[in-house]
Amino acid sequence: MHAFANPARFLSLARPLTLWFGWVGGLLLVGCVVWGAVLGPADYLQGDTVRIMYIHVPAAWLGMAGWSGIAVASAMQLIWKHPLAGVAARACAVPGAVFAALCLATGSIWGRPAWGTWWEWDGRLTSMLVLFFLYLGYIALSAAENDGDGADGRMSALFGLVGAVNLPIIHFSVTWWNTLHQGQSISLMGGSKIDASMLWPLLGAALGASLLFGAIILMRMRAELARTKVEARMRRMAAQ
Amino acid sequence: MKAKNQRLTLILVAVAAMIGAALLAMSALKDEAAYFYSPADLAAARPSADQALRLGGMVADKSIKREADGVTITFMVTDGKAQTPVRFKGIAPDLFKENSGVVAEGKLGADGVFVADNILAKHDERYMPPQMDGKMHKTGKVE
Numbered sequence: 001m002h003a004f005a006n007p008a009r010f011l012s013l014a015r016p017l018t019l020w021f022g023w024v025g026g027l028l029l030v031g032c033v034v035w036g037a038v039l040g041p042a043d044y045l046q047g048d049t050v051r052i053m054y055i056h057v058p059a060a061w062l063g064m065a066g067w068s069g070i071a072v073a074s075a076m077q078l079i080w081k082h083p084l085a086g087v088a089a090r091a092c093a094v095p096g097a098v099f100a101a102l103c104l105a106t107g108s109i110w111g112r113p114a115w116g117t118w119w120e121w122d123g124r125l126t127s128m129l130v131l132f133f134l135y136l137g138y139i140a141l142s143a144a145e146n147d148g149d150g151a152d153g154r155m156s157a158l159f160g161l162v163g164a165v166n167l168p169i170i171h172f173s174v175t176w177w178n179t180l181h182q183g184q185s186i187s188l189m190g191g192s193k194i195d196a197s198m199l200w201p202l203l204g205a206a207l208g209a210s211l212l213f214g215a216i217i218l219m220r221m222r223a224e225l226a227r228t229k230v231e232a233r234m235r236r237m238a239a240q
Numbered sequence: 241m242k243a244k245n246q247r248l249t250l251i252l253v254a255v256a257a258m259i260g261a262a263l264l265a266m267s268a269l270k271d272e273a274a275y276f277y278s279p280a281d282l283a284a285a286r287p288s289a290d291q292a293l294r295l296g297g298m299v300a301d302k303s304i305k306r307e308a309d310g311v312t313i314t315f316m317v318t319d320g321k322a323q324t325p326v327r328f329k330g331i332a333p334d335l336f337k338e339n340s341g342v343v344a345e346g347k348l349g350a351d352g353v354f355v356a357d358n359i360l361a362k363h364d365e366r367y368m369p370p371q372m373d374g375k376m377h378k379t380g381k382v383e
Contacts, residue, residue, distance in 0.1 A: 041369035045335060050367055075255075079247045116333030116360045122275035161255060165262040176266060178274040178296055180343055185365040195368035 007225055010084055018218040025211025029058075032208055036201030043198075052110045054202055058209040059103040063131060064167055065210070066096020067160075069217070070138065071167075074160035077153065084221070086153040089160055090142050091220035095213055097135035104128060115180055123173035124181035127166060134163045276343050279322035282354075289350050295324060296343040296362065304338055317342060317354070324348075328356040335361035 036054040043050035069092040077085035107125070108118045119125065142156035174183045185193045192199050266273075276296030277285060287293055300316035300323060307314065312329040315338075326344050336342060341362030346355045 043367050044370040045340070045363055046367075053367070075251055079251055080244055113333075114335060114361065114363060116336075116358075120275070120360070123273055161251070162258060164255075165258050168259065169262065169266060172266075176270060176273075178276045178278070180275055180296075180360060180362055182363055182365040185367065193366040197369055198367050 007084060011222065011225065014218045014222055018215050018222070021211045021218065022215035025208045025213075025215055028208030029205055029212055030208075032201045032204035036198060036205060040201055041195075041197050046114055049110065049113045050198070052106050053198070054205045056103060056106040056110060057202055058206040059099045059106060060128070061206055062209055062213050063096060063100030063103050063128070064170060065213070066092045066099060067131060067134070067164060067167060070096065070160040071164035074157035077157045078161070086157065087221050087224050088217070089157065090146075090153075091217045091224065093135055093139045093142065094220070095216045097132060097139065099209075099213070100128065100132040100135055104132060117180075120180050122179040122181055123177040124170065124179050127170040127173050131166055131170060134166060138163065278319040279317055279324040280319050282324055282348065283322050287348055289347060292345070292347060294343055294345050295326065295348075295354050295356075296341070297324075299336070299338050299340055299342050301338050314353075315342075317344065324354050325352070326354045326356050328359050330357070330359070332359045333361040335363055337361075 033054045037051040040051070042048050070089045073085045073089035073092065076082050077089060104125075107128075111120075112118050138156060138159055141159055142153065145153055145156050171184075173179060174181055186199070194202065274281075276294035277287075278297050279295065282293075282295060295317055297317040297319040300318045303314075303316040305314050306312070312327065313332065314325060314327045316323045317326055318324075326346075328344065328346075336359055341364060343360040343362050344354060344356035345358040345360070348354050
């Protein structure tokens, strides 16, 4: 990773990657959502209601992945003081918050027909809502911190690290507590409780959304680097 | 020790301590954060008659009965260890079925019958096309 800490080298790599991730991810996402939600089978119990899963589940994973990205980048920023680490952490925040909000919204829409309620304060739903609020707090804090000159972004990095304790809570909420939300369907060790005809489009959609997420983060990082460069040049011109 | 190794150690220790503290706090919340009581929990907890609570479990096989007024239903909720009879007047969600999960909101009456004023359906983590039903279905697990 140290080799990419150089912004110039990062940019030469990020420019083509943005394009690839964006197009491949976007096409894969749209293709797999159509494959699963339009062409795929209905569920034995829920019928057509299950089709919202192809949006809801990738959104939930990426909402959590976004904060994982913030936490890892924040740790790298605090430990090695990489100039790019803080930029990367801040770039994850808004797209992560959007995916968390999308997860909450689609979950609510799914909950009404499947469970009979838009919202319940069970462990999974509540911890996911907390994640969304953490994103809002992080966005506000990092924006306020980067207003001042000479800020090193340490406070938002600490906040990003501390907020990561919510991730295992979200993951294990359905195991630890009685919840209305069902237990996990897919685990790395235990395999899947989703039939293959639904699992493959779901995994494809999740991969596509992840690539798209990567493209958005690269774009946001490039935008912040460009802004820093512009500000530095403006300062130099003002000094002359 | 170089400064960056010092920071690395410090942050690793801090993250480990934070996760440990969160896990301890969450395991202490185990009962308080539960969304519903199972019939066995209910038998152990003996709540008072005016306490609002939720009862969750599986709807027992062949236990749903409609009363003479046409809108009141009674059924048994089971968790494999204990059973609680429930009475509910109103419209149950579509996924409310026998051998399927349910969460009932209401109060436990003095006669041991749980009077529900709202019913939520709880489905499990398995998804499959209709023609697969029966191959993966019916483990009867409460989750």
